[in-house]
Amino acid sequence: MAVTRTFSIIKPDATRRNLTGAVTKMLEDAGLRVVASKRIHMTRDQAEGFYAVHKERPFYNDLCTFMTSGPVVVQVLEGEDSVKRNRDVMGATNPSDAAEGTIRKAYAESIEANSVHGSDSDENAAIEIAFFFEPAEIVG
Amino acid sequence: MQVDFYQLAGTPPEQVIASLADKLLATGGRMIVVADDEVFLARLNRILWDQGAASFVPHGLAGGADDARQPVLLTTSPDAPNLARNMLIADGVWRESALSYDRSFFLFDNATLEGAREAWKSLAAKEGIERRYWAQEGGKWVKKV
Numbered sequence: 208m209a210v211t212r213t214f215s216i217i218k219p220d221a222t223r224r225n226l227t228g229a230v231t232k233m234l235e236d237a238g239l240r241v242v243a244s245k246r247i248h249m250t251r252d253q254a255e256g257f258y259a260v261h262k263e264r265p266f267y268n269d270l271c272t273f274m275t276s277g278p279v280v281v282q283v284l285e286g287e288d289s290v291k292r293n294r295d296v297m298g299a300t301n302p303s304d305a306a307e308g309t310i311r312k313a314y315a316e317s318i319e320a321n322s323v324h325g326s327d328s329d330e331n332a333a334i335e336i337a338f339f340f341e342p343a344e345i346v347g
Numbered sequence: 348m349q350v351d352f353y354q355l356a357g358t359p360p361e362q363v364i365a366s367l368a369d370k371l372l373a374t375g376g377r378m379i380v381v382a383d384d385e386v387f388l389a390r391l392n393r394i395l396w397d398q399g400a401a402s403f404v405p406h407g408l409a410g411g412a413d414d415a416r417q418p419v420l421l422t423t424s425p426d427a428p429n430l431a432r433n434m435l436i437a438d439g440v441w442r443e444s445a446l447s448y449d450r451s452f453f454l455f456d457n458a459t460l461e462g463a464r465e466a467w468k469s470l471a472a473k474e475g476i477e478r479r480y481w482a483q484e485g486g487k488w489v490k491k492v
Contacts, residue, residue, distance in 0.1 A: 220393070266417065299366070
């Protein structure tokens with residue numbers, strides 16, 4: 208299995224609840240390595256650029272408003288089949304469908320803690336990583 | 348039309364709503380989510396940006412300029428300006444307007460159990476309505492009826 212990279216965001220609700228470390232530990236326990244990480248407060252321009260694919264959708268403004276409502280932690284994760292691995296550790300939306308060891312299973316009673324974005328493909332991971340990180344900032 | 352009764356047993360309704368909306372959107376459908384409590388809807392509005400398979404459940408809070416285009420509209424009204432054919436009742440209070448949709452989801456818990464029982468019985472007397480009842484067993488949703 209090839210070692211690949213994916214992109215993750217720990218969203219405002221999780222940073223507000225001081226869960227950056229807890230979420231990151233679960234990512235690492237799932238076999239992913241954090242090869243780049245920074246805590247930022249997204250600007251409106253950054254949020255609009257990152258979600259530009261949704262620009263014509265009716266929820267675009269609200270989504271950008273939410274993502275700029277507090278600090279986020281953007282990360283590059285590395286590991287075998289990292290996109291799927293990251294999605295797997297995020298877990299199913301419904302905690303009753305989520306497997307043991309997933310973020311959503313662990314925090315089933317605390318839904319704000321499920322506040323993680325994960326790339327949905329290798330192609331989008333590359334685009335998303337390039338949006339927030341310079342190559343020199345990624346240290347494998 | 349079909350009405351799915353979901354009896355919550357400790358799982359926050361926001362999570363169940365996110366999951367049901369996620370699955371419905373994957374089929375190309377639209378939905379309205381109805382509750383009388385605007386504070387609850389505001390909380391749900393925020394939480395749905397944190398749920399969903401990859402990142403979020405696309406949605407909007409009713410009253411905006413784009414209500415007619417929202418995939419999932421959170422509202423206190425039983426009307427669907429977004430032309431949804433699916434309605435989710437989030438607060439355990441049955442509404443007959445749910446019957447004007449192709450499919451309705453009715454979430455209730457122990458606090459609203461009596462009302463759900465009455466709704467279940469009243470629907471039995473109506474023609475053209477398929478009732479389903481889902482309960483959580485061992486963390487899984489199981490269709491009981």
